[in-house]
Amino acid sequence: MRILQWLFGGGRNVLKETVEVFRENAEAGAVRDADYSQAALAQYAAEFHARSNRTRFDSLADGLNRLVRPAVTLCVLLPIPITMIWPGHMAIAIASLALLPVGYWAIVGTVTSFYYGGRMQLKAQEFHTSLAATVANAPRIIETIDSLREFTSDSPGAADPGTDTELSEAATETSENPAVRAWQERGNE
Incomplete structure (x- = not known):
């Protein structure tokens, strides 16, 4: 009884504490995960709350930052239709770019x-x-391709009917099927 009281008594559980050295307590892990998720959501909410208190200058700077990629893309692609529509003007513009250092x-x-x-x-x-x-899927794909190659017409032996002798022997064999047997008998008459 003293051994059991020592293991499980006194407000402590020695067995449980020993197991938790090797394996995480699932309940404590769930609490940590929930605390982490709540902290992440609180940080995310604080970020959006800060955005609602922004000045017009902050909004303008944010908008200009978002325009850079589309503006560069337009500057790269726009000369194509301009050249088609006004080739003379585009030639002058390109020649003037050559003057830049x-x-x-x-x-x-x-x-x-x-x-x-x-x-x-x-x-x-x-x-x-x-x-x-x-690359990880490559062996499975190669195996599938190899199995499908057996069914292509250019695979060796795919449509090999054998020798003429084998065909004639197969044609003259008697069959268990009454319709085939009647057809073979009519052919021999």
Whole structure:
């Protein structure tokens, strides 16, 4: 009785405490997860609450930040229809760009690469992730392709009827089917 009282008595559970060294207490883990979710939601709500107290300048700056990518995209693609509609004006505009110093183009290239570089890196990482998933599926896909190749007409032996001797023997065999047997007997008459 003293052993059981020592294990489970006195407001302590030695067995439970020992098990929790090796395995997480599910109830305590759920409480931690709930606290984490509540803290994340509170932070998210605080972020949106802060947005509602923004000034007009904050809204203007935010709007201008969102216009950069569409503006650059339009500046790259817009010369195509302009050249088709007003080729003379576009030739003058392009010739005038040649008057800009090389240092200006270096600054434009640097700003553009820094601005788009982060996005490109993110897309490259997403591409590598999808590539890894594709490579992981490759053995299954190759197995499927190999099994389907057996049914193509250019596969060796796919439509091999055998020798003429085998065909004539198969044609002269007696059959258990009464209709086939009657047809074979009519052919022999």
